[in-house]
Amino acid sequence: MSEIIGYNVDGQIVDTQSYAGGGIPIKFDNSKEALEIIRHSCAHLMAAAIKELYPDVKFFVGPAIEDGFYYDMRVSKSNGSKLGEDDLAAIEKKMKELALAKTAIVKINSTKSEVAAKYADDDLKQEVLKRIPDGAVSLYSQGGFEDICRGPHIPNTIFARFFKLTRIAGAYLGGDENREMLTRIYGTAYADKESLNEHIRIIEEAKKRDHRKLGTEMKFFTFDESVGVGLPIWLPNGSRLRSRLEHKLYRTHRLRGYEPVRGPEILKSDAWKTSGHYANYKENMYFTVIDDQEYGIKPMNCVGHIKVYQSEIRSYRDLPLKFFEYGVVHRHEKSGVLHGLFRVREFTQDDAHLFCMPSQIKENVYEILSFVDTLMNAFGFSYEMEISTKPTKAVGDDEVWEIATKALKDALDEKGLKYGIDEGGGAFYGPKIDIKITDALKRKWQCGTIQVDFNLPARFNLEYIDENNERKQPVMLHRAILGSFERFIGILLEHTAGELPFWIAPTQVVIIPIGEAHQEYAKEIYAKLLDMNIDSEIFSKNETLNKKIRNAEKQRVPMIIVLGDNEVANRGVALRDRRAREQKDISLDDFYSLVQTKLNEVNI
Structure with missing residues (x-):
């Protein structure tokens, strides 16, 4: 026009x-x-x-x-x-x-x-x-x-x-x-x-x-105001989904050289004063007093990982050190912004912190970006990146911020990666790369983040011994890829409309025995699938076959197998594959081979 x-x-x-x-x-x-x-x-x-x-x-x-x-x-x-x-x-x-x-x-x-x-x-x-x-x-x-x-x-x-x-x-x-x-x-x-x-x-x-609607239909989670707003309660289906995500991520973290650690949920306020959270983030934290001493419930996992680093003397030969944790954190979000799993007061981060020498920043940023790319491709998300610079409320000198920001820009520039700039959008202790994913409806969501931090290592006097036997300060990289399990699951549900990939679906197979005579065969298959690390459920209620199938469809279970006289006699199953949109009769061995392939189709 x-x-x-x-x-x-x-x-x-x-x-x-x-x-x-x-x-x-x-x-x-x-x-x-x-x-x-x-x-x-x-x-x-x-x-x-x-x-x-x-x-x-x-x-x-x-x-x-x-x-x-x-x-x-x-x-x-x-x-x-x-x-x-x-x-x-x-x-x-x-x-x-x-x-x-x-x-x-x-x-x-x-x-x-x-x-x-x-x-x-x-x-x-x-x-x-x-x-x-x-x-x-x-x-x-x-x-x-x-x-x-x-x-x-x-x-x-x-x-x-x-x-x-x-x-x-x-x-x-x-x-x-x-x-x-x-x-x-x-x-x-x-x-x-x-x-x-x-x-x-x-x-x-x-x-x-809407993930709130899907989460209810698929029996993933619920909220109960008698417990507290913004505090999700995970039901068995949702908990199985989380466990599958955690298991997959644990394996790939270990293959990439990360060590699992765990920090306390509650720390003395002195630690938060040292970190700068008390001065810059206090309004978002929960505090309590124990034996006349003020404690803060952690809103982030970084201080606990710093204490892991400080647990022994570190050499340049030890670096980079990569610690990861599925860390439960609490943040005082205003009630008006709470929204399903997207904004809650308790959530679990797929959090990691890397401690390295300044000369190792780029190579470790590259490794994280490779990790991000692998995971986003596995879930079918496209993504873009944005560098967020020093906010108004921050700790550390401008010079340190400029060095940290330049390190991120250099890493992306040298890889020829495109990125935007969010002026003033950084964390109070360092600039960051935000990973923004695009879902099936072309909506953008900020999930992962990579932050270069010179400030917290200085505030906690972190050191390593270099090749000349001199004490030097390491750089700390904060890193989350999914962001939080809660928010990512909400995004994933809406991205897939609840049609979760087989390898992370909480119930991967529903087994429907037609009559009492087919129950033992159903239990045999259930036990074998469980041994294969595949979650299944036997629908044995006194309901019609069509109603059982409808209930399984409503829960968006990837595969349904129906067992009758022919299936028991022939050692087979009548398979309804929701993802492939097909129905067929196959042998039990072929069925086991099929689900094993489906389970391993994404290698992260």
Whole structure:
């Protein structure tokens, strides 16, 4: 399409309200830059619609985000009740009316003091102004709606007509859980109808694949508020899946030279003060007092692994040392952001720490990247990488951060690997490479991470003896590939729609004996499969054959075998292979050979 929504001047995106004449036009398309402007403008369109429907509403902020937009507001219906999902349709209808009215969007230049006086009776606008430096302030108006905003925006509401409101949620004012809860409405917008429809299709597919729904159907996990929010309870099926993942990862860790270790779940606060977590991460931790001494439950595994390193004198000949742990950690996540397995308060990291000489950084980063590639290919994920640099809240000198950041960039550059930059997104103790995977619905998830850390070794006075018998400080590499078992399993369930690969499926075979006379044969097969490290289940309830098959299908079990008189007499099975989508009669020996092949089809 040829409509212009803004101008690119010296690489900067500005809107038609801000720029007079010249410039290179930006097409009205689905480029990242264009979508940001469209979505930001669509947030204002939504606010204008809500203002017409609920005149007493007060607005906080309404930014564009990675896949859409949202607006935070204080709003209620005429009867005093809160807005709900059922109200989104009416808001969308009003938005469509306003968009098709082709109302001009006008920029108003003002000052902070003038705007503060104009909105003297609006406490939420005063909160917005607190976050804006003194001086020039702009507002944007369209019809009867106006809001404080720096822009840029499209010139007319007609360019914001392809939108969809997706959900309604609560959001603390300014992200502070001690402040009031506002209403947040999310939506998305595109430059054309086709792109919007494709996005809606993906949303609907995502609902079908929701890991919370699948986890319930497949009996993987549950949550119980009487135990605590954000604390998953793993049922037998889910626990078997986790065990299979852990077993596979244990073997490949050992083959790659990692040693298993285990740190304590709770450490004295003095250790967290030394590490910097107490000063920089305390609000995310849980603390308790034992014998008048404060302890912190670990939110990360690094301090425990540091103590393993310090347990004996280390030589340069020992390096690199690679320690790994399936470490259970606890983090005080706000209740408003808890979401199934994606955001919980207790989770298990596939965590590792490598201690090496500075000259060994690149080779060990390469090894980790090789590990990442092997695992992502095994699960069918494509991925990309992003380097996150020093955040505002950090420990260590700028010079040390620059050395660590350069080490990561050099490692990726020398391998010719592409990566993005997330300015200020690093951990407080070091820069990192984030591994972002793409699932079957083209959604991106941040899972694995590689961090170069000079700061914690210095804070804990870590040393090794070099070839000249001198004491030197090692470098510490923090590394997780799956990120956490909980979040990764949630992503994997949605990626596969619950159709997990045979080699990690919690129940790989369901055995259905037709009658009592076939039970012993079923038990024989069950015992053999268990000996082969294959999990199976005998469906022996007094139910019809069709119902047993339906129950197995509902749990997405890869293989179902039915046993009747012919199968017992011929030492065979009637096989229904869900993955291959075929049914056939095969001998028992061929069946064992088949499942053994399936079990070993992924070698990680």
